[in-house]
Amino acid sequence: GAVVSQHPSWVICKSGTSVKIECRSLDFQATTMFWYRQFPKQSLMLMATSNEGSKATYEQGVEKDKFLINHASLTLSTLTVTSAHPEDSSFYICSARLAEGGDYEQYFGPGTRLTVT
Amino acid sequence: QKEVEQDPGPLSVPEGAIVSLNCTYSNSAFQYFMWYRQYSRKGPELLMYTYSSGNKEDGRFTAQVDKSSKYISLFIRDSQPSDSATYLCAMSKRNFNKFYFGSGTKLNVKP
Numbered sequence: 001g002a003v004v005s006q007h008p009s010w011v012i013c014k015s016g017t018s019v020k021i022e023c024r025s026l027d028f029q030a031t032t033m034f035w036y037r038q039f040p041k042q043s044l045m046l047m048a049t050s051n052e053g054s055k056a057t058y059e060q061g062v063e064k065d066k067f068l069i070n071h072a073s074l075t076l077s078t079l080t081v082t083s084a085h086p087e088d089s090s091f092y093i094c095s096a097r098l099a100e101g102g103d104y105e106q107y108f109g110p111g112t113r114l115t116v117t
Numbered sequence: 118q119k120e121v122e123q124d125p126g127p128l129s130v131p132e133g134a135i136v137s138l139n140c141t142y143s144n145s146a147f148q149y150f151m152w153y154r155q156y157s158r159k160g161p162e163l164l165m166y167t168y169s170s171g172n173k174e175d176g177r178f179t180a181q182v183d184k185s186s187k188y189i190s191l192f193i194r195d196s197q198p199s200d201s202a203t204y205l206c207a208m209s210k211r212n213f214n215k216f217y218f219g220s221g222t223k224l225n226v227k228p
């Protein structure tokens with residue numbers, strides 16, 4: 001099946017620093033990747049949608065200058081949390097949509113747990 | 118009001134029980150309905166996908182959609198301890214530009 005990886009799986013950083021999270025589709029090409037944020041016992045909240053080669057589309061309330069998304073290839077998207085603060089601590093999950101296949105086929109990565117101290 | 122409502126549980130059942138998980142929604146534009154299973158500290162895994170009203174069965178899992186009531190269900194027959202996870206419903210409009218997730222129901226199947 002389609003596999004999506006994320007790196008790192010967990011990261012601890014100090015307040016004010018930046019953190020980059022990678023999302024890769026390992027065995028398929030993904031024209032669209034999604035970035036979600038999940039707080040404990042809460043739903044996945046879509047942060048942004050990224051299409052290969054174009055600027056990401058951010059959801060209302062998500063600061064695009066704080067959460068930088070780059071989708072440089074059909075298999076890689078990155079999320080950079082800039083000047084991280086403790087309130088940015090969360091579980092970040094990416095998903096990738098197959099370039100070919102049903103539109104509902106969205107495969108999720110294992111997530112990255114970010115803790116900002 | 119959230120667009121998708123889901124009881125967070127937790128729901129605890131004995132092994133072999135039939136489990137019923139439910140979501141309600143408010144937006145009549147939703148056309149596609151998905152159920153995901155998420156184990157602790159893992160990403161969600163697609164279980165079932167249905168379009169519009171009706172039932173869909175896959176092994177021990179049955180997904181049911183009632184658009185008139187804006188209500189969807191996932192039934193798990195002969196539940197197993199390995200089914201213990203958080204179950205998320207998700208739905209999308211026709212364009213699939215965005216998935217709307219429920220908050221997830223945590224299920225615990227006791228041996």
